[in-house]
Amino acid sequence: MRIGVVGDPDVVVGFRLAGLTDVYEVKSSEQAAKAIEELDNNAEIGLIITTERIGEGIRETIANANKVIVEVPDKNGPIVREKDPVKILVRNAVGIEIK
Numbered sequence: 001m002r003i004g005v006v007g008d009p010d011v012v013v014g015f016r017l018a019g020l021t022d023v024y025e026v027k028s029s030e031q032a033a034k035a036i037e038e039l040d041n042n043a044e045i046g047l048i049i050t051t052e053r054i055g056e057g058i059r060e061t062i063a064n065a066n067k068v069i070v071e072v073p074d075k076n077g078p079i080v081r082e083k084d085p086v087k088i089l090v091r092n093a094v095g096i097e098i099k
Contacts, residue, residue: 001046004039010075029057040065
């Protein structure tokens with residue numbers, strides 16, 4: 001199993017230095033969506049890493065992917081959300097209604 005990465009120049013440099021080869025440097029949402037689809041269609045890729053900011057721009061592509069996609073913060077830090085997504089998932093799993 002290999003790991004694919006889709007990110008901005010700062011992110012991909014770090015992953016290339018770590019030895020990953022399936023790394024795509026993107027500058028637009030269109031490029032990111034195309035890279036995610038290409039990695040998703042590669043049978044050797046088991047995990048795709050991208051940044052939260054890129055993920056926000058290609059949410060539908062990520063939702064339709066068959067691989068596990070992990071979104072990590074970029075150099076600007078995490079995206080601040082009004083509700084904690086982990087808390088929402090846990091509450092939904094145990095059947096607590098969120099208001």
